[in-house]
Amino acid sequence: MSIFEKILKISSQTASSILKREKPEAMNDSDLFTDSDKQYILEHLTDEKLLKKRSALLQQINKKEGWEAIQNKIEVPVRKLPIWKYAAAAAVIVFVSTIYFYKNDVNEKQPIKAVLTQPVIKPGTDKAILVLANGQQVALGKGSQYSSKGVHSNGTEIIYNNETAKTAIAYNYLTIPRGGQFFIKLADGTKVWLNSESKLKFPVSFEDGEPRQVELVYGEAYFDVSPSTAHKGSHFNVVTKNQNVEVLGTEFNIKAYQDTPAIFTTLVEGKVNLSGSFDNTILKPGYQSVLENNRIRVAAVDVFNEVSWKDGTFSFQEMPLKEIMKVLERWYDIKTVFKNKAVENRTFNGILDKDQKIEEILNIISNTNNIAYEINQKTVIFK
Numbered sequence: 001m002s003i004f005e006k007i008l009k010i011s012s013q014t015a016s017s018i019l020k021r022e023k024p025e026a027m028n029d030s031d032l033f034t035d036s037d038k039q040y041i042l043e044h045l046t047d048e049k050l051l052k053k054r055s056a057l058l059q060q061i062n063k064k065e066g067w068e069a070i071q072n073k074i075e076v077p078v079r080k081l082p083i084w085k086y087a088a089a090a091a092v093i094v095f096v097s098t099i100y101f102y103k104n105d106v107n108e109k110q111p112i113k114a115v116l117t118q119p120v121i122k123p124g125t126d127k128a129i130l131v132l133a134n135g136q137q138v139a140l141g142k143g144s145q146y147s148s149k150g151v152h153s154n155g156t157e158i159i160y161n162n163e164t165a166k167t168a169i170a171y172n173y174l175t176i177p178r179g180g181q182f183f184i185k186l187a188d189g190t191k192v193w194l195n196s197e198s199k200l201k202f203p204v205s206f207e208d209g210e211p212r213q214v215e216l217v218y219g220e221a222y223f224d225v226s227p228s229t230a231h232k233g234s235h236f237n238v239v240t241k242n243q244n245v246e247v248l249g250t251e252f253n254i255k256a257y258q259d260t261p262a263i264f265t266t267l268v269e270g271k272v273n274l275s276g277s278f279d280n281t282i283l284k285p286g287y288q289s290v291l292e293n294n295r296i297r298v299a300a301v302d303v304f305n306e307v308s309w310k311d312g313t314f315s316f317q318e319m320p321l322k323e324i325m326k327v328l329e330r331w332y333d334i335k336t337v338f339k340n341k342a343v344e345n346r347t348f349n350g351i352l353d354k355d356q357k358i359e360e361i362l363n364i365i366s367n368t369n370n371i372a373y374e375i376n377q378k379t380v381i382f383k
Contacts, residue, residue: 179333
C-alpha cells in the first residue's frame with residue numbers, strides 16, 4: 001500500500017473514531033507521523049471552530065474541479081518521498097478527514113429513514129471454495145485450516161509450493177462467493193488477490209522455461225507476477241473470456257464480471273501485451289484498457305480508484321449510483337431495486353472503508369446526493 005493510500009485509510013478511520021468518541025487508534029499506531037505531527041492532526045480535528053470553518057468552505061467547493069485538483073497533486077509518487085516530507089501529509093489528513101466530518105454532519109441534519117429488518121447485513125470477509133483436480137471441494141475461511149501435499153491455507157490465504165509435475169499438470173479452481181475475498185500465492189511465487197464473486201483456474205505447479213498460464217474465469221483479480229527472469233524466461237499469461245494478457249513481471253488488475261460486457265485491465269507497474277480478436281495492445285503504467293464488443297480502447301486512469309479494493313477501501317470518483325451498487329452488492333451480498341430510475345446515474349465521489357456498515361455508506365451516498373432509500377431484508381430500495 002502506497003503512502004497516499006495509507007493516508008486516505010487513516011483519515012477515514014481517525015475521523016470515524018473521533019465521531020464515535022473512541023480513541024484514534026489508527027493515528028496512534030501509525031508510523032507515518034512524528035508525535036508532534038499526530039498532536040497537530042488531532043488538535044485540528046477536535047477544534048470545533050476550525051471544523052465549522054472548514055465545513056463551510058467545503059460546501060462552496062466544486063466537487064469535480066476540487067477532486068481533479070487533488071488528483072493532479074498526487075500524481076507525484078508519494079511513496080518515494082523521504083521521511084522528512086511526511087509531516088506535510090498531516091495537512092492532507094486533516095483536509096480529507098474534514099470531508100468525513102462534513103458528510104456525517106449532513107447525515108445528522110438530514111437523517112434518512114432506513115427500514116432495517118433481519119438478517120443483519122455484514123461486510124464481506126475472507127472466504128473461498130477450493131476445487132481440487134479430483135473434484136473435491138474445500139471450504140476456506142477464517143478459523144479453518146487446510147493442508148495437503150504442496151499447499152496449505154490458514155483460512156485467510158492459500159499458498160502453493162512448486163513441485164514440478166512428473167505427469168500431466170493438475171489444475172485447481174478457487175471460487176470467491178459474494179461477500180468474500182481471498183489471497184492466493186501460486187506455485188511460481190505470483191501473488192493474486194481475488195475480489196468478491198470471482199473464479200480463478202490455475203495449475204498446482206509450474207515448470208521453469210515453460211509458459212505459465214492461469215485463467216480468470218470471471219470476476220476481478222489483482223496480480224503481482226513473479227518475473228520471468230526467475231523462471232528461465234517463461235512468460236506469464238492471464239486468460240479471460242475474450243482476452244489474453246502476457247507479462248514478463250508486473251502488477252496489474254483485471255475486472256471481467258459476468259454482469260458487465262466489458263473487460264477492464266489496469267496496469268500498475270511494468271508492461272503487458274494484450275491480444276485477442278483485436279490488434280495487439282501494449283499498456284503502460286497508469287493506463288487502462290477497456291475491451292467491449294471485440295473493440296479495445298486505452299486511456300489514462302487514476303490507478304488508486306481501480307485497485308483500492310485490494311487494500312480494504314472503496315474509492316468512487318464520479319461513479320454513477322447504479323455502478324456503485326454493483327460493487328456494494330458483491331461485497332455485502334445484497335440486492336438493489338431502483339424504484340426511482342432517475343437516481344441510477346447520480347454520481348458520487350468518496351473514499352470509504354470496506355469494514356463500514358452498509359447503512360453508514362448508504363447514508364453518506366444518499367444524503368450527499370439527496371436520495372431516499374430503505375433496506376428490506378437484504379434488498380436496498382431507492383425510492
